[in-house]
Amino acid sequence: MKTEELIALRRRFHQIPEIGFNEFKTQQLILEILEPMAREYWKIKLWRTGVLVYIQGSDPQQTLAYRADMDGLPIAERSGIETFASKHENMMHACGHDFHMTIALGVLSHFSSNQPKDNLVFVFQPAEEGPGGAKPMLDEQVLKDVWPDQMVALHIAPELPVGTVSTREGLLFANTSELFIDLKGKGGHAAYPHTARDMVVAASHFVTQLQTIVARNIDPLDSGVVTIGVIQGGTKQNIIAESARVEGTIRSLSIESMTEIKRRIEAIAKGIEAAFECELTIDYGSNYCQVANDSTLTKEYMSFASQSPNLDFIEAPAAMTGEDFGYFLEQIPGFMFWLGVNSPYGLHDARLLPDEAAIQIAVSHLIEYFTWKMEQA
Numbered sequence: 281m282k283t284e285e286l287i288a289l290r291r292r293f294h295q296i297p298e299i300g301f302n303e304f305k306t307q308q309l310i311l312e313i314l315e316p317m318a319r320e321y322w323k324i325k326l327w328r329t330g331v332l333v334y335i336q337g338s339d340p341q342q343t344l345a346y347r348a349d350m351d352g353l354p355i356a357e358r359s360g361i362e363t364f365a366s367k368h369e370n371m372m373h374a375c376g377h378d379f380h381m382t383i384a385l386g387v388l389s390h391f392s393s394n395q396p397k398d399n400l401v402f403v404f405q406p407a408e409e410g411p412g413g414a415k416p417m418l419d420e421q422v423l424k425d426v427w428p429d430q431m432v433a434l435h436i437a438p439e440l441p442v443g444t445v446s447t448r449e450g451l452l453f454a455n456t457s458e459l460f461i462d463l464k465g466k467g468g469h470a471a472y473p474h475t476a477r478d479m480v481v482a483a484s485h486f487v488t489q490l491q492t493i494v495a496r497n498i499d500p501l502d503s504g505v506v507t508i509g510v511i512q513g514g515t516k517q518n519i520i521a522e523s524a525r526v527e528g529t530i531r532s533l534s535i536e537s538m539t540e541i542k543r544r545i546e547a548i549a550k551g552i553e554a555a556f557e558c559e560l561t562i563d564y565g566s567n568y569c570q571v572a573n574d575s576t577l578t579k580e581y582m583s584f585a586s587q588s589p590n591l592d593f594i595e596a597p598a599a600m601t602g603e604d605f606g607y608f609l610e611q612i613p614g615f616m617f618w619l620g621v622n623s624p625y626g627l628h629d630a631r632l633l634p635d636e637a638a639i640q641i642a643v644s645h646l647i648e649y650f651t652w653k654m655e656q657a
């Protein structure tokens with residue numbers, strides 16, 4: 281695919297962001313693009329809203345895979361784009377999955393006119409932002425039938441310049457857990473607080489006390505995050521709120537710290553129940569394991585990328601982002617790397633504006649990498 285075609289395709293994806301396991305239009309667009317590319321040695325399979333493409337190699341010694349995530353986020357776009365902003369109200373591709381899918385299709389387009397020596401699998405995976413598509417997909421026959429020997433994924437990095445890639449051996453992304461807490465008290469008239477159990481006050485204390493966990497309970501040499509992204513409660517300014525809801529995410533580098541954070545959340549919740557005479561129900565939603573890059577393959581890739589004449593390679597620090605690609609890496613050796621897209625605004629920001637020049641760079645880089653890997657086998 282030419283650069284202009286890749287950019288046009290990315291813009292089509294950008295206009296139709298869909299929430300996890302609702303990527304129906306996205307799936308259709310992928311199938312539309314794949315249709316003229318498919319060859320007799322290709323198999324295209326659907327899994328829920330995802331798509332798997334298997335390309336039989338001409339003389340296969342191994343099966344290499346690339347994973348692209350598909351879902352958007354519930355964010356009202358403020359990127360300033362006039363011609364191709366999201367058409368879905370309060371939805372945005374604010375985590376680069378429009379880039380990830382376009383890059384996959386660009387690489388596939390190359391292998392449509394050049395049959396690879398080894399087998400290739402392209403996984404378009406739904407629901408990375410939640411509730412997680414990787415874990416259930418790993419249990420499905422559709423993936424078991426084409427089980428890869430190695431798997432690679434990339435993620436856009438707004439803070440890195442275009443023309444750079446970055447990764448590290450071992451732990452790249454954190455362990456994560458979602459957090460949903462419902463508080464139930466007793467509503468009442470604003471003028472009679474003593475007859476009620478106010479959940480706006482209880483939720484405020486709860487959120488404030490959660491801030492002590494990372495500061496006071498986690499080893500400063502480890503890392504943890506407790507972020508509350510949503511706090512809801514009440515119906516009117518002069519009615520005491522009977523209920524409230526708090527939603528967030530927990531992150532840690534070590535599994536021990538994740539256990540400790542959850543233990544402390546539960547203890548603080550009990551304290552809030554006693555102090556404010558209410559009930560708290562905790563739901564941890566979906567949990568993602570860490571993204572741990574395979575040492576040998578990552579070292580080999582880092583050496584390949586460092587020698588690439590068209591790219592700069594930067595060694596990455598570990599990040600507190602989460603990614604369910606970690607589940608693939610638990611069972612299939614591989615790695616994830618960052619792709620520089622130079623946006624002044626970061627991931628999950630309504631103003632994210634990645635530079636589209638990075639798309640062609642990534643397509644060429646992955647074609648070169650896969651071709652080189654096949655020559656080594």
Ligand SMILES: CC(=O)N[C@@H](CCC[C@H](N)C(=O)O)C(=O)O
Nearest residue numbers: 409410456457458529601602603
């Ligand atoms: C790369 C990225 O931004 N990933 C998301 C993954 C979300 C996991 C889950 N829904 C949670 O919030 O814990 C991230 O927020 O890091």
